[in-house]
Amino acid sequence: MKKKVYIVILMFLGILFSSEAIAQEIETPAQDVNVDDLGTVTDEFQEYFFEALKQKAIENYEKAIVALQKCESLQPENAVIHFELGKNYNALEKYEQAIPSLQKANRLKPNQEWVLVELMDAFHDARDYEQAILIAEKLLPFNSKYNENLxxxxFESKxxxxxxxxxxxLDSELGLTEYRTGLRQQIYALTDNTPAQIQVLLDAIKLNPENERNYxxxxxxxxxxxxxxxxxxTAKNMEKIFPTSKVVHLALYKFHLDSGETKAALNSMKLILEAEEIDPESKFKVLNDFLLFVNENPSYEDELLEVAEMFSxxxxxxxxxxxxxxxxLKKNQKEKALGYFELGIEKNLDNFDLLRNTLLLQLDLSKLDNALKLSDKAIEIFPAQPILYLIKGAALNKKKEFTEAAEILTFGxxxxxxxxxxxxxFYDQLSITYTGLGNAEKAIEFNEKAAEIKKSQN
Structure with a gap:
């Protein structure tokens, strides 16, 4: 069976809408009570009440609650006070206190939309979904928009x-909408109902043929x-419908690669890398796929460098x-690894990890002159990093420049x-240095020091 084509579309757009995104889309507007609903109140009551509103406005909910509790002591049966208490408790995520306050407001002033909305939100945020559903159903006679809350x-309660x-x-009564189609996509994906998932996407395309995401x-x-x-x-059809779209190439480049159409794949990848509307992570995944392709087809190394440069x-x-x-490097192809590390260093000399890895590889591959030049630059930028002195000292030892090696190693x-x-x-390298300088006594001393540390570490 042919290997599956895994596409990076999800990283860019995602097949699933997050429940948080849906919640934001259908979020109900904040409900504010009309001051006229207070009824006949004393000056003292009004003073506390407006102090509560002022504190709530600056998000000082604890002080707002204190003021409202004083109002409650003056008028314990005032529904507005219990409603405002519930709102402030909700803001503090104290749902065990918000819900009783809102329920009392609902008992005192039954069937008020503004109270029911706040109560539904409190049950929802407290994850008491059954009660939230009951309240949402009570809100439907006010406005059909509450079907979306329901x-x-x-969905959240599965x-x-x-x-x-x-x-x-709702589809039967009101016709298809993108919001409800998106919910269906989520349900079918979560329940692994692939035929239904495909059908709902086909329906979504019919509903809105201008939406690239559905394709x-x-x-x-x-x-x-x-x-x-x-x-x-589907990808080719999408390309016809959206001839200037670069997003479609997130799908096409993969097909072209698997079909051996490297020129077409390269063209798609270049379009992706140039597209401002495609996020960097998706672009990197495209590059990573091409890296895997080049690893099996080394003749395209130059093209890989070209697209990497574009991405950079x-x-x-x-x-x-x-x-x-x-x-x-993980594949033990050290020369290739070093080539890329050195390209990276040319553009980003301040990257310490990259500097260290490049120097270690230069030393390992006996690129000693390169290692010495780069270590000098590295020490200028990171003068307190001992490993840089160690690498430079080791390179000098390999070049038999022992006097300079002794100086740099001692300094490090x-x-x-x-x-x-x-x-x-360091002691191992100093032992090599002093052996080269003909100082056997110091060479033995540093060799023994190194051996003692290694023994203590085992």
Missing amino acids: ADIL QYDALLSLLDK LNLIFVYSEQDMQKEAFE KSESSPEIYQRFGEYY LDYLIDNQIMTAE
């Missing part, structure tokens, strides 16, 4: 069958199910070379703090 609560029935009813989500579902023909046809410029992200270098030792392993490495 749908959201049913009552998918009830939610689908509600969506069917991309459909391509992803087809790809996940190894329905490559359908996925590619468009996203101001020279770290891409470091990632490529680390990839090849002053920066070591509680690092026994690195101290032993």
Whole structure:
């Protein structure tokens, strides 16, 4: 069976809307009570009440509650006071206190929309979904918009069958909407109902053929199910409908790569890397796919460098070379790894980890002149990092420049703090240095010091 085509669409748009995003989309506006609802009150009551409103306005909810409690002592049966108490407790996420206050407001002034909305929100935030559902149903006679709140609560409480029935009813009465279609997509994805998921995406495309997201989500579902023909046809259809779209190439480049159409794949990748509307993480995943391709097809190394350069410029992200270098280093392809590390250093000399890794690899591959030049630059930028002196000293030892090696290694030792392993490495290098200088006594001394530390570490 042909390998699945895994597409990076999800990283850019996502097949699923988060429940938080849906909640924001349907969030009900803040309810404010009309002061006229207070009824006949004393001057003292008004003073406390307006103090409460002032404190709530500056988000000082604890002080607002204190003022409202004074109002309550004056008029314990005033529904507005209990409503305001509930709102302030809600703001403090003290739902166990907010709910009784709002329930009392509802008893004192039954069937008020502004009270019911706040009570529904309190039950919802307290995760008492059954009560939240009951309140949402009571709100439906006021306005059909509360169906969306009801749908959201049913979704969060995982009552998918009830939610689908509600969506069917609303679609029948009001026609399809993107919001409800999005909920269906989530439900079918979460319940692994792929045929229904595909159908709802096809319906969504019919509902709004100008929405790129639905095409991309459909391509992803087809790809996940190894329905490559359908996925590619959808991608090509999307390209016809959106001829200037660069997002579609998040799907197309993968098909082109798998089909051996490298030129077309490269063209798609370049379009992706140039697109401002595509996020950096998705771009990096595209580059990573091409990196894997080049690893099996080394003749395209120059093209990889070209697209990496594009990414580095468009996203101001020279770290891409470091990632490529680390990839090849894990595969023990040290020369390739070093090439990418050095490209990264050219653009980002202040990256200490990249500096250290580049120097260690230069030393390992006996690129001694390069290591010495780079270590000098590194020490200027990071003068208190002992490993830089160690690397330079080791490079000087390899070049048999022992006098300078002794100086730099001794200097670097002053920066070591509680690092026994690195101290032993310094002593090893100093032993080599003094052997080269013909000072056998000091060479033996440093060799024994190194051996003693290594013994204590085992």
